[in-house]
Amino acid sequence: AQSVTQPDIHITVSEGASLELRCNYSYGATPYLFWYVQSPGQGLQLLLKYFSGDTLVQGIKGFEAEFKRSQSSFNLRKPSVHWSDAAEYFCAVGASGGFKTIFGAGTRLFVKA
Amino acid sequence: SQTIHQWPATLVQPVGSPLSLECTVEGTSNPNLYWYRQAAGRGLQLLFYSVGIGQISSEVPQNLSASRPQDRQFILSSKKLLLSDSGFYLCAWGDTGKQYFGPGTRLTVT
Numbered sequence: 296a297q298s299v300t301q302p303d304i305h306i307t308v309s310e311g312a313s314l315e316l317r318c319n320y321s322y323g324a325t326p327y328l329f330w331y332v333q334s335p336g337q338g339l340q341l342l343l344k345y346f347s348g349d350t351l352v353q354g355i356k357g358f359e360a361e362f363k364r365s366q367s368s369f370n371l372r373k374p375s376v377h378w379s380d381a382a383e384y385f386c387a388v389g390a391s392g393g394f395k396t397i398f399g400a401g402t403r404l405f406v407k408a
Numbered sequence: 409s410q411t412i413h414q415w416p417a418t419l420v421q422p423v424g425s426p427l428s429l430e431c432t433v434e435g436t437s438n439p440n441l442y443w444y445r446q447a448a449g450r451g452l453q454l455l456f457y458s459v460g461i462g463q464i465s466s467e468v469p470q471n472l473s474a475s476r477p478q479d480r481q482f483i484l485s486s487k488k489l490l491l492s493d494s495g496f497y498l499c500a501w502g503d504t505g506k507q508y509f510g511p512g513t514r515l516t517v518t
Contacts, residue, residue: 301451327504338498338509339452346505385451389504394440394459395467396504400451 297322299388299399307405308376316371316402318386328369329387329396330360339385345369356380381406410435414499414510421517427472427486429513431499434480439501441482443474446496446512458482489517 298321308314320326327346331339343354350362360371369386383403389396411434421427433439440459444452454467456474464474471490475483482499494517499510 329506331509336512336514338500338511339507340509341506344506393504394457394465395454396507397454398444398452 297326297388297390297397299386299397301384301386301399301402303402304400305403305405307407309407310378311375314371314373314376314380314404316384316386316404318369318371318399319367320369320386320388321367322388322390324390325364327389328360328362329389330354330358330369330371331385331387331398332356333383333385333401335382342371342384376404376406378406378408380404410501410508412499412501412508412510414497414513416513417511418514419516421489421515423491423517424488427484427489427493427515429484429497429499429515431482431484431510432480433482433501436480436501438479440503441476442500442502442507443482443484444498444500446498448495452498455484491517493517 300319329344330342332342333339342358343352345352345362353359358373362369383401385401386399387396413432442457443455446452458464458476472486497513500507502508
């Protein structure tokens with residue numbers, strides 16, 4: 296069965312420090328992979344997506360993610376975190392030509408001054 | 409450009425009361441539409457999706473139902489709310505390539 300695991304429920308980083316949010320997936324074929332961000336009380340916004348090709352994908356707001364097939368991972372990174380990055384981050388997986396997207400439980404990011 | 413609306417933004421309802429949440433999309437035709445629920449501290453749970461008028465797929469058996477009376481309108485309903493129905497309800501359109509989310513409805517069942 297398809298699933299997405301985000302091992303960290305919450306992470307705290309200092310402003311200006313680097314960030315890595317972990318995501319592991321279980322999928323029968325090459326999946327579509329996504330990272331979404333949710334500010335408190337808001338809907339979700341797409342940060343970046345991977346369909347095929349270069350395994351390092353760039354997204355909005357300075358985020359990037361790397362697809363590692365051997366590890367079934369799609370970790371999100373940012374070299375320098377800003378206070379405005381505090382939010383909840385969701386990793387998700389979908390199928391080519393399909394309708395459903397499976398979301399992880401989310402990782403809440405706290406940024407300290 | 410495409411826009412997705414949800415209302416109401418917040419709702420407090422007693423146990424056993426009915427529910428109707430509405431979602432409408434502008435700027436696109438024949439969208440795939442989705443209802444998700446986000447409970448406190450949990451991820452997004454897909455409740456229903458629709459690929460066309462009158463076509464509803466249910467992902468989780470429960471006391472909720474969905475309807476799509478018009479191409480760009482998606483309604484989430486319940487005849488009798490349970491305490492466990494509390495949560496943040498998100499409507500979205502798109503497909504597995506990308507989904508666009510509405511602002512959400514915060515439902516508290518008391």
